[in-house]
Amino acid sequence: MSIIDVKYICEVDGYKIYRRDNNNFIVKLHDITLDPSDEEVGVFEYGTYDDVTGVYTPD
Amino acid sequence: MGFSKKNGVDSTLIKKYFSIPKRKVRYLKSSTIKRKEVSYTSSTYNFESETTSEGTTTQWSPTTDYNTWTNGSNAVDGTFWGLTSNKTVAGWDLGTDTTPSSQTGPNGGATEPSGSPSTDASSDNFLYTEASSNQNSNCFVVRTPGFYFGDLVSYIGNNFRLEFFVHAYGTQQHDLFVYLSTATTSNHTEATLIETFTHSHSGSNNGGTSRLTKSSDSSTYDFVTYSSSVWSKVQVDLNSYKDTDETYYIYFVAQNGTGFRADLAIDEIKFCEESVI
Numbered sequence: 067m068s069i070i071d072v073k074y075i076c077e078v079d080g081y082k083i084y085r086r087d088n089n090n091f092i093v094k095l096h097d098i099t100l101d102p103s104d105e106e107v108g109v110f111e112y113g114t115y116d117d118v119t120g121v122y123t124p125d
Numbered sequence: 126m127g128f129s130k131k132n133g134v135d136s137t138l139i140k141k142y143f144s145i146p147k148r149k150v151r152y153l154k155s156s157t158i159k160r161k162e163v164s165y166t167s168s169t170y171n172f173e174s175e176t177t178s179e180g181t182t183t184q185w186s187p188t189t190d191y192n193t194w195t196n197g198s199n200a201v202d203g204t205f206w207g208l209t210s211n212k213t214v215a216g217w218d219l220g221t222d223t224t225p226s227s228q229t230g231p232n233g234g235a236t237e238p239s240g241s242p243s244t245d246a247s248s249d250n251f252l253y254t255e256a257s258s259n260q261n262s263n264c265f266v267v268r269t270p271g272f273y274f275g276d277l278v279s280y281i282g283n284n285f286r287l288e289f290f291v292h293a294y295g296t297q298q299h300d301l302f303v304y305l306s307t308a309t310t311s312n313h314t315e316a317t318l319i320e321t322f323t324h325s326h327s328g329s330n331n332g333g334t335s336r337l338t339k340s341s342d343s344s345t346y347d348f349v350t351y352s353s354s355v356w357s358k359v360q361v362d363l364n365s366y367k368d369t370d371e372t373y374y375i376y377f378v379a380q381n382g383t384g385f386r387a388d389l390a391i392d393e394i395k396f397c398e399e400s401v402i
Contacts (some may be wrong), residue, residue, distance in 0.1 A: 074227065076225075076226070076227065076257075098258060109227050109228065111352075121244070122222075123244070
């Protein structure tokens with residue numbers, strides 16, 4: 067498998083990618099440290115992730 | 126059929142005109158039309174040779190081809206840039222493909238001529254203002270190398286300007302300010318503000334429209350929806366400085382973002398000369 071439909075979401079410790087169909091964690095793309103009250107926490111979008119190249123592409 | 130001198134035109138010239146094939150006559154006519162020609166007279170700064178570990182706290186450290194650029198506080202004379210208030214000075218980040226935050230930033234570097242975002246390795250880099258984790262309150266400063274504009278203009282009567290792509294989608298986006306200075310470090314008081322691009326937004330975080338309005342002529346540049354917005358090519362007039370005996374530095378300054386949705390990006394920076402003859 068290479069191209070996966072994913073959810074890209076900001077969490078308190080980084081920007082992470084989950085499988086869109088079963089919400090299983092795949093990878094953390096960027097580190098960040100955020101206060102839980104930061105308005106960015108929980109903001110998400112959908113896209114595709116290539117698990118061979120490691121490239122995320124938003125829809 | 127013979128030719129005669131008519132209205133002062135020699136018959137040999139009339140004969141020559143009518144002997145030229147029709148296709149060639151069209152070519153000659155079009156070549157006499159005055160038109161503006163644009164030529165790029167400097168390197169294009171697209172940051173493709175730069176590499177850095179992209180992150181939300183890692184500012185761009187210019188290297189190799191860009192070691193004459195200065196980013197962040199090292200470009201500022203004093204502690205603050207000093208535009209409207211004393212904000213903490215920060216450097217621009219080097220972006221590749223997308224910026225980390227959703228709902229702001231381009232989905233790749235700018236490409237000529239459409240401004241479409243590109244994730245191709247040859248065109249995916251750009252500079253941007255990382256706004257997450259309350260960094261939106263910073264004043265972002267980066268300056269170019271020095272340029273002697275006389276070396277970039279072939280005829281003093283031509284128009285001369287700075288040209289670059291900008292991407293400014295985001296409901297909480299910064300305004301962009303372009304300054305000129307003869308000093309290697311500067312600030313709002315010492316440099317000359319030559320153009321302002323003011324941000325506004327209508328609609329939702331994902332599906333709205335961000336707009337930059339250029340102060341000098343009120344022209345507007347729209348960025349429509351987060352996922353589909355493309356880069357806009359903007360120009361800054363430099364005619365007032367093209368024949369002065371000075372070396373100038375361009376300062377890109379961004380501030381006034383109100384939240385994390387303020388990843389403003391610039392790319393493909395260059396100078397161009399436009400023939401007016």
